Amino acid sequence: MNEFKATKALVLNSGGCDSSTLVSLAVKEFGADNVITASLYYGQKHDKELKCAKDIAEFYGVKHIEEDISCVMKYAGEVCSLIKGSKDELIDKSYAEQIAENGSPNSEVPFRNGLFLSIAAAYAISLFPHEEVAIFYGAHADDAAGNAYPDCTSEFADAMDNAIMIGSRNKVRLIRPLINKNKSQVVSLGLKLGTPYHLTTSCYHGRDKACGVCGTCRDRIAAFKANHTRDPIDYEIDIDWEEDK
Amino acid sequence: MNEFKATKALVLNSGGCDSSTLVSLAVKEFGADNVITASLYYGQKHDKELKCAKDIAEFYGVKHIEEDISCVMKYAGEVCSLIKGSKDELIDKSYAEQIAENGSPNSEVPFRNGLFLSIAAAYAISLFPHEEVAIFYGAHADDAAGNAYPDCTSEFADAMDNAIMIGSRNKVRLIRPLINKNKSQVVSLGLKLGTPYHLTTSCYHGRDKACGVCGTCRDRIAAFKANHTRDPIDYEIDIDWEEDK
Secondary structure (H helix, E strand, O other): OOOOOOOEEEEEOOOOHHHHHHHHHHHHHHOHHHEEEEEEEOOEOOOHHHHHHHHHHHHHOOEEEEEEOHHHHOOHHHOOOOEOOOOOOOOOOOHHHHHHHHOOOOOOOOOHHHHHHHHHHHHHHHHOOOOOEEEEOOOOHHHHHHHOOHHHOHHHHHHHHHHHHHHOOOOEEEEOOOOOOOHHHHHHHHHHHOOOHHHOOOOOOOOOOEOOOOHHHHHHHHHHHHOOOOOOOOEOOOOOOOOOO | OOOOOOOEEEEEOOOOHHHHHHHHHHHHHHOHHHEEEEEEEOOEOOOHHHHHHHHHHHHHOOEEEEEEOHHHHOOHHHOOOOEOOOOOOOOOOOHHHHHHHHOOOOOOOOOHHHHHHHHHHHHHHHHOOOOOEEEEOOOOHHHHHHHOOHHHOHHHHHHHHHHHHHHOOOOEEEEOOOOOOOHHHHHHHHHHHOOOHHHOOOOOOOOOOEOOOOHHHHHHHHHHHHOOOOOOOOEOOOOOOOOOO
8 A cells, every 4th residue: 555644634523522623633733724624514403513613613723614415315304313304303312222222323314424424535636636635534432332323433434444545546545533532532632632612512402502411412521521621511401510420 | 244135226327328227227126116216416517417317217117316416526626627617628538548648537526436325325224214225336347447437446336335334234235237347248238128228328528419529429339339239329420330449
């Protein structure tokens, strides 16, 4: 294999803890001028995460791309509660509980990460035709645990990395700095890097304040507690940040 | 690996010879009621292929999906002459000549097949959540020869098949019936299956009649000549169908 030495970074940013930590990492490694962030709206019921991703790009002074690709997810509401028009309601249970009951979380968006990474690859080849590009991909160990989201596993990332390498004539690769970290370790890294967590959002409901009870809120709260740190965003419920998780 | 037994087929149809042959094959194997065809408009300078794909779906009485995904290829005009707004002109030379001169054909659309297959996977999971689905993929040996289009190679298809299997929890796979055939062999198969080649289009220019001189016209003409058959579409130039290719 040829040696791969990226000079540009493209970060998919959903406005959450994980991808925002990635932005911090990419800026540190490549410099803000060589980083582009991208957010994709795929028809989710709220679009708060797009605003957060934009705020984070402004915080770091990096170029930001936002695109509405909801046309390609128009049938996904049949199987996923996150999509506008879906008859399913979000379930306020942890991933582990949902998997035990239903085999998969009803927040799983069909092949979302495959689609996102393919779009990122097309952007990378188009925007930097004469450079090598690292696509920063934020899947981490908790997302993959128990096959909660199969498109967050290391095996999936390897397969997509392989496809992207071949399809780009070895000019684009996936970088997965978080794949062996759990969410607490991701937050620990971000706290060291100065990630602006006050600008991020995680709650599936997308209201002004985070609900504090949905699966993703629970995971986020636990991650900050494990770091003995108060999460800087506001919650609708009282949370005892001193209490063990 | 679990045994995979698809009951539904999804065919990506660009309106050309290869994918139309695939539609014939899928209808023969699965029956028209179990086949869906999909066409994606990605910003190409002409959209004649969309009409052809729709006509072929009507010919077979299969459900057809058409989607405009040009938003995700908006930067592709920088590197690809097929995209609206591109400053590059199409080159009327064979792929082999273009590769010898420039390293790649300027008709290469960045990561197009990765994107198309990811969208097909998302459709397959959403539309048939309780069935196994075969995505019919029309890459053939001539596309891959000399790495003309790296995203048409067998290695690329293997990588995407792997990603799609993992991301769909083993419910969706890529089927590649043409991957070891050259274009003459594809046309030979289609002629046996009764593929309605009179409804197809291949020419990069997308005018009423095919130009007969662009790379894809040359390849198509040669494939029909090799089968000692007159191509049923009209050409702007006179072609001696008796002459050896």
